[in-house]
Amino acid sequence: MALLPVEEALRRIVDGVPPRPAERVPLDDALDRVLAEDIAARRTQPPWDTSAMDGYAVRAADVATVPTTLRVIGAAPAGHPFEGTVGAGEAVRIFTGAPLPDGANAIVIQEDTERAGDEVTVLESSGIGRFVRKRGLDFAEGDVLLSAGRRADPRAIALAAAMNHADLSVHGRPKVAILSTGDELALPGSDPGPEKIIASNGFGLAAIVRRAGGIPVDLGIAADDRESLAGAVAKARKSGADVLVTLGGASVGEHDIVQDVLVAEGLSLDFWKIAMRPGKPLMFGMFGASRFLGLPGNPVSAMITARLFLVPLIHALCGLRETQSGETNARLGADLGENDQRQDYLRAMSSIDPDGTLVVTPFGRQDSSMLATLARADALIIRPPFAPAATAGETCRALLMDF
Numbered sequence: 591m592a593l594l595p596v597e598e599a600l601r602r603i604v605d606g607v608p609p610r611p612a613e614r615v616p617l618d619d620a621l622d623r624v625l626a627e628d629i630a631a632r633r634t635q636p637p638w639d640t641s642a643m644d645g646y647a648v649r650a651a652d653v654a655t656v657p658t659t660l661r662v663i664g665a666a667p668a669g670h671p672f673e674g675t676v677g678a679g680e681a682v683r684i685f686t687g688a689p690l691p692d693g694a695n696a697i698v699i700q701e702d703t704e705r706a707g708d709e710v711t712v713l714e715s716s717g718i719g720r721f722v723r724k725r726g727l728d729f730a731e732g733d734v735l736l737s738a739g740r741r742a743d744p745r746a747i748a749l750a751a752a753m754n755h756a757d758l759s760v761h762g763r764p765k766v767a768i769l770s771t772g773d774e775l776a777l778p779g780s781d782p783g784p785e786k787i788i789a790s791n792g793f794g795l796a797a798i799v800r801r802a803g804g805i806p807v808d809l810g811i812a813a814d815d816r817e818s819l820a821g822a823v824a825k826a827r828k829s830g831a832d833v834l835v836t837l838g839g840a841s842v843g844e845h846d847i848v849q850d851v852l853v854a855e856g857l858s859l860d861f862w863k864i865a866m867r868p869g870k871p872l873m874f875g876m877f878g879a880s881r882f883l884g885l886p887g888n889p890v891s892a893m894i895t896a897r898l899f900l901v902p903l904i905h906a907l908c909g910l911r912e913t914q915s916g917e918t919n920a921r922l923g924a925d926l927g928e929n930d931q932r933q934d935y936l937r938a939m940s941s942i943d944p945d946g947t948l949v950v951t952p953f954g955r956q957d958s959s960m961l962a963t964l965a966r967a968d969a970l971i972i973r974p975p976f977a978p979a980a981t982a983g984e985t986c987r988a989l990l991m992d993f
């Protein structure tokens with residue numbers, strides 16, 4: 591059976607996703623939220639011509655020939671403009687960030703002067719505009735400097751503050767309900783019998799959700815029976831989550847009943863099974879107003895499919911417009927055999943060659959149960975379906991691990 595290509599699966603998941611409604615938050619709470627509107631400067635910065643240095647505001651013509659001695663007629667610390675005018679043969683003591691007084695058109699830095707009482711001797715000349723920041727050097731009132739859809743990173747927050755905004759309109763954070771499934775699962779820190787497996791996926795997923803800008807809602811662990819799953823699904827409905835993620839029970843065994851139960855509860859399934867390794871049994875559909883992603887239970891499959899499909903979905907719900915795939919060209923560090931119909935994501939270690947090239951070397955064992963390997967890996971080598979055998983040194987595509 592032909593499996594759905596990865597790119598097509600992603601397109602179906604993220605296309606047409608409406609961002610969460612906007613809300614206003616103080617600057618201090620805006621970090622990593624996504625701007626819901628363009629932000630224009632409420633003032634011009636700097637609002638006047640200012641000194642870029644501590645020194646003396648002078649007329650450039652007066653210091654064309656040095657040394658020369660000028661009369662100091664006042665001072666202009668930052669925040670306290672000098673109200674008068676600098677005339678011929680005069681200077682005003684000035685400090686970094688203070689407005690340039692009328693009449694002056696240059697700054698002489700303090701180190702190039704000798705002060706004696708109300709006279710200053712200038713030892714180095716200074717041209718027109720020297721050490722002067724012109725009004726509006728950074729931005730002018732009305733300039734739109736931050737666009738809707740941008741993440742409020744620290745630089746954006748600093749700029750928004752400088753533009754005189756105390757709060758920002760940002761999109762709401764999507765809620766992602768996470769349900770682990772499996773009779774064999776026990777919580778970390780419990781005293782599990784040898785037949786048990788520690789339920790790690792939910793924790794990894796919640797961390798991915800938080801990093802991506804969502805709010806994880808833990809629905810716990812459902813057993814592999816219809817009643818338990820239906821009960822958990824009822825909780826999911828109540829949670830009002832934007833996305834419901836199930837973990838495990840996605841494959842073909844008779845205990846893999848997630849899809850059956852959800853369809854009986856109203857899931858409209860869009861697709862099941864994609865051309866990807868790890869992650870083949872991925873499911874996607876609409877569950878009422880929520881988007882549903884059924885991730886495979888194998889721990890590495892769950893983490894990688896979450897990175898490739900859930901993260902872009904959360905970004906879309908957050909209103910993020912400029913997303914980066916994280917993919918780059920690299921040089922293969924080992925030979926690889928030919929690939930089958932599934933796009934492969936091989937766990938790999940990256941290094942930089944002496945010539946500056948990024949090299950990615952896959953681990954020998956690629957089993958999708960191996961979290962220790964995933965944690966050591968810092969890149970995934972992407973092998974398209976039916977890629978021919980490749981030798982070390984060839985160019986390949988790699989996804990740098992950002993989660």
Ligand SMILES: Nc1nc2c(c(=O)[nH]1)N[C@H]1C(S)=C(S)[C@@H](COP(=O)(O)OP(=O)(O)OC[C@H]3O[C@@H](n4cnc5c(N)ncnc54)[C@H](O)[C@@H]3O)O[C@H]1N2
Pocket residue numbers: 770771772774775787788789790791792837838839840841842843846868869870871885886887888889891958
């Ligand atoms: N006959 C076939 N068998 C399998 C196929 C197939 O196509 N035909 N696909 C394989 C692939 S690929 C994957 S991936 C897995 C996915 O299986 P499920 O999604 O049904 O996952 P489970 O069977 O529930 O669990 C698999 C594995 O992962 C462990 N697990 C489950 N949940 C967690 C959790 N929350 N934390 C940690 N570990 C978890 C579970 O104990 C199992 O060991 O199916 C293959 N089989």
Ligand code: MOO
Pocket residue numbers: 866867868869870871886888891892958
């Ligand atoms: O797709 Mo499964 O995720 O290969 O192990």
